[in-house]
Amino acid sequence: MSTHDEILSLGDDLMRMHGFNAFSYYHLADALKVRPAAVHYHFPTKDALALSIVNRSREAFHAFSERVLLEADLQIRLKSFVRIFAENADTGKICLMGAAGADFYSLSEDTRGAVRLFVLDIIAWLTDLLDEGRQCGDFTFDGLPRTRALLIATNLAASLHMARILGKKEFQSISGQLVKDICPSKKSTKRSSSKVRGK
Amino acid sequence: MSTHDEILSLGDDLMRMHGFNAFSYYHLADALKVRPAAVHYHFPTKDALALSIVNRSREAFHAFSERVLLEADLQIRLKSFVRIFAENADTGKICLMGAAGADFYSLSEDTRGAVRLFVLDIIAWLTDLLDEGRQCGDFTFDGLPRTRALLIATNLAASLHMARILGKKEFQSISGQLVKDICPSKKSTKRSSSKVRGK
DNA sequence: CAATATACTTACTACTTAGTAAGTAGTCAA
DNA sequence: TTGACTACTTACTAAGTAGTAAGTATATTG
Structure with a gap:
């Protein structure tokens, strides 16, 4: 990989691990053995x-959305999306939406605009997936698909x-229930469960 | 207010507006007209x-949880909780959970422990509210109350x-649907809405 | 009235930060 | 082979950083 790409890759890691204001040109240079x-x-x-x-993250998401088209099952597409976050949970990183959102006022107007486009891409993709999934019965939820997309994205972030x-286990609880909430199962419905399950 | 308390108040604002690594002793001093x-x-x-x-935030949440006991209606208690976040959305601040989570690896072990206790307090309070609410029919949801508490907290954060x-309007969409999701209404159910509502 | 404590100030240090200017080694094309 | 281009290096600056040491004004207390 070129120095250019290594800087981008490491910069992305540092931004999502420690935050935009927590790393310097020296940190990048030192790790890559350059000045x-x-x-x-x-x-x-x-x-x-x-x-x-x-x-770069926006392009990576476009690549993901193309790749995932090979998978016909919409529930599996959703799980592929959730898996991106699960990998970050394992390494202790947060997503770019969470990192850029926290450091939002340290970024220029141009960069904020790019963040906005990145998040809009994700929400649009998720909205389409949910809309299509509800129409074919793969997903069940109330309200607008876009609102549900925002709810899922904020849950994951x-x-x-x-x-x-x-702790990392909490990610499993949250993402597991999130998927259950919108994937209709044969055995349980919203109403029947209100008394059989404990605290 | 004493200088001590003003530093705490401004520090809280700066931490949640710009992040822990984005403000200095000079910023605090300058704003408070001291050295x-x-x-x-x-x-x-x-x-x-x-x-x-x-x-300080943990103590403020304890005060909130005491104050909210005066309100008997559990749905209104939940809405009071949501209102705390709505106020932050208006001022452009994020919550301490979001800010401290993003800057987590810039904090000492002691401070991380305090953050953990703060978040555990919130999750415990919300878990109890949801559990009690489901038992009396005020709330409807699948899964464990604690998992639902985590889902709601992550949504709001x-x-x-x-x-x-x-934009600020997105907060209204998300928090509005979040409340609808668990507050049973007379007219609409989960299943019936899947076709009548558009994208 | 003297001693002590509180809440600061001035003055400073050692270090880190983003950013610049000028120079250099290697490649590649005319 | 010369001249431009790429990808760096060395050397530097000005500003900002957390943190310290020593001094000072003002109450409070024995």
Whole structure:
């Protein structure tokens, strides 16, 4: 991998592990065994780096959405989406939405715009998946597909914070129930369960 | 208010607006019209300040949970909880769970422990509310009350990120649907809505 | 009235930070 | 082979960082 791409990859890791204000050109340079000025050569300002990190993630999500089209089952598509977050929970990272949202006011207007487009892409993809899934009976939920997409995205994003604070097992509880909530099963319905299950 | 308390209040604002690594002793001192050393007098290290900020929020939540006991209606208690987040959405701040979760690895073990206790308090309170509410028919949901509490807490936490990235209106959509999801209404059920409502 | 404690200030240190300017080694094309 | 281009390096600056040491004004108390 080129130095350019290694900076982007490490920058993404650092941004989602420690936050945009918690790493410096020195940290990047030191880890990649180059001088800080080499990082400035590829990304003149820290904001230029942030912008590239966000756009790289956006491209990665486009690649994901193309890849997942090979899978016909909509429930499995959803689970593939959840798996992206599960991998981050394992490594202790949060998602870019969570990281960029927390550091939002440290970013330039351009970078905030890129974050906005990135999140809109995710919400649009999830909205379409849910809409299509409800029409064919693969998913069951109340309200607008877009609102449900926002609910699921916020669940997954903050689950990564929960995994850090309370432990990785919490991610499994949250994401497991989240999938159950919208995937209709044969045995149980919303109403019947209100008394049989305990605390 | 004393300088000590003003530092705590402003520190809390800055931590939740810009992040733990995005403000300095100078920022605090400058805003409060004192010298940076005065801030060190009250909070010798930045970590001591972070710890106090977290414990202050925990105490504030205890006060909230006592206050809300005056309200008998469990649905209204839930809405009071949601209102705390709505106020943050308005001012552009995120919640301490979201902020401390993002900056988790910049905090000391002691402070992380305090964050854990703070989040556990919230989850315990919400779990009890949901459990009691399901038993008396005020709330309807699948799964364990604690899991549902985690789902609601993560929804609200990341909704504040969404409010920053996509706009404040998104918070209303998310929190509105979240409340609808568990508050049984007379007219609509989970199943009947799957075709009448559009995208 | 003297001693003590509180809540600061001034003055400082050692270090980190993003960013720049100028130079260099290697490649590649005309 | 010369001249440009890429991908760096060395060397530097100005500003910001957490944290410390010593001094000071003002109450409070024995």
